[in-house]
Amino acid sequence: MGDQVLQETTVEAPAPLKKKTRITQKTVIDIILTVVLSLGAVIMLLPFFWMVLATLKPHTEIYTTFFPEEWTLQGYVNMWDDCNRLMEGGIIRGFGNSILTTVPVVAIQIFVSAFAAYAFAKLRFFGKNIVFLIMLGTMMIPFAVIMLPQAWLYGQMNLTNGPLAVMIPKFFGSITTVFFLRQFFYSIPDSITEAARLDGAGYTKTFISILLPLVMPAIATQAILSFIGNWNDFLGPLLFIGDDDWLTLPLLVNRLSGSGGSTREIPSVLAASLLSLVPIIIVFAAFQKKIIGSIVFSAVKG
Numbered sequence: 243m244g245d246q247v248l249q250e251t252t253v254e255a256p257a258p259l260k261k262k263t264r265i266t267q268k269t270v271i272d273i274i275l276t277v278v279l280s281l282g283a284v285i286m287l288l289p290f291f292w293m294v295l296a297t298l299k300p301h302t303e304i305y306t307t308f309f310p311e312e313w314t315l316q317g318y319v320n321m322w323d324d325c326n327r328l329m330e331g332g333i334i335r336g337f338g339n340s341i342l343t344t345v346p347v348v349a350i351q352i353f354v355s356a357f358a359a360y361a362f363a364k365l366r367f368f369g370k371n372i373v374f375l376i377m378l379g380t381m382m383i384p385f386a387v388i389m390l391p392q393a394w395l396y397g398q399m400n401l402t403n404g405p406l407a408v409m410i411p412k413f414f415g416s417i418t419t420v421f422f423l424r425q426f427f428y429s430i431p432d433s434i435t436e437a438a439r440l441d442g443a444g445y446t447k448t449f450i451s452i453l454l455p456l457v458m459p460a461i462a463t464q465a466i467l468s469f470i471g472n473w474n475d476f477l478g479p480l481l482f483i484g485d486d487d488w489l490t491l492p493l494l495v496n497r498l499s500g501s502g503g504s505t506r507e508i509p510s511v512l513a514a515s516l517l518s519l520v521p522i523i524i525v526f527a528a529f530q531k532k533i534i535g536s537i538v539f540s541a542v543k544g
Contacts (some may be wrong), residue, residue: 297513301506317509321498321517324510328497329489333514336494340518343479343490344472347412355419356457360449362420363427364435368451377417377480393481407482412472419464426460427453463513465527470522491518 292308297317299310325332362374396407430453438448454461476492483489487512489497495518499511 265488276338293512293516295510297509297516299509303507304508317513318411320507321510321513324498324507325494325514329486329494331487333491333494335487336489336491336518339488340473340490340492343408343475344469347409347472348465348468350413351415351468352419352461354413354415355464356423356454356461357449358415359420359423360427360453363424364430364432365445380422381417389477389481396482402482405479405483408475408478416468419468422464423457423460426457430456436542450460462529466525471524473522 272453295308295310296304297533298313298315299307300312300314300316322332325336329335331338362370392411393402396402401407401410433458434452435448438452443451474492475490479493480491480496483493491514495511495514498514499507
């Protein structure tokens with residue numbers, strides 16, 4: 243009797259419902275955006291891919307085939323010989339000149355700009371906002387307006403016989419970097435600087451020991467962007483460097499392509515261009531997340 247009652251009161255568990263998959267509007271939008279962005283990436287990378295392949299072609303196949311029918315390194319050999327003919331030391335000297343006009347400039351420029359950004363964000367002095375607005379106003383002056391007076395001035399100072407005319411002006415900082423870093427210094431609570439002052443730290447020690455480590459991600463981002471800009475700079479060295487022994491890589495590539503429109507020079511010019519891009523590609527590939535994340539964080543804080 244008890245077993246009969248137990249069997250009557252026992253209720254079978256319902257069968258599990260099959261989960262229905264629905265394609266939502268968000269999923270459709272994500273798929274469309276992925277396809278569009280992938281096509282855009284392919285279109286943007288296609289010229290670079292063609293350039294890489296063109297350095298491995300004979301000059302007779304430059305405009306006839308996309309993939310080389312005959313693989314050759316003659317373009318790199320011609321590039322090496324042509325660079326040695328244009329400048330003593332060739333492409334190696336060009337790399338050294340570009341490093342000299344980029345690495346010290348970036349290090350000093352970033353430090354000076356960070357110090358200025360700290361002053362505009364955390365210090366109080368008369369006319370601070372007016373001075374900052376005047377500095378921002380200089381961003382509206384095109385380089386074409388001041389490049390000839392600068393070239394004349396540097397010539398009078400005998401700075402055009404080497405790289406100093408390109409390097410020295412950048413040692414005084416960049417207003418774009420100052421504006422960017424100023425937003426990060428504003429995000430740091432004033433209580434931190436006040437505590438440092440109470441402990442006897444001066445302005446310089448507070449900046450170097452306490453605030454500088456806190457904004458290091460932003461400084462690293464600006465250093466990378468400044469490195470890319472200085473490494474690719476063409477117009478400044480073209481105007482301010484008069485000695486062929488100090489040609490940077492962009493100027494050297496320009497000299498390679500200045501002999502005419504013959505297809506024979508195209509593989510060697512593209513080979514030199516590709517080699518000059520290698521440091522930029524490495525730097526951007528290694529730090530692209532830091533660049534994007536730091537810019538987004540700056541926009542949110544601003």
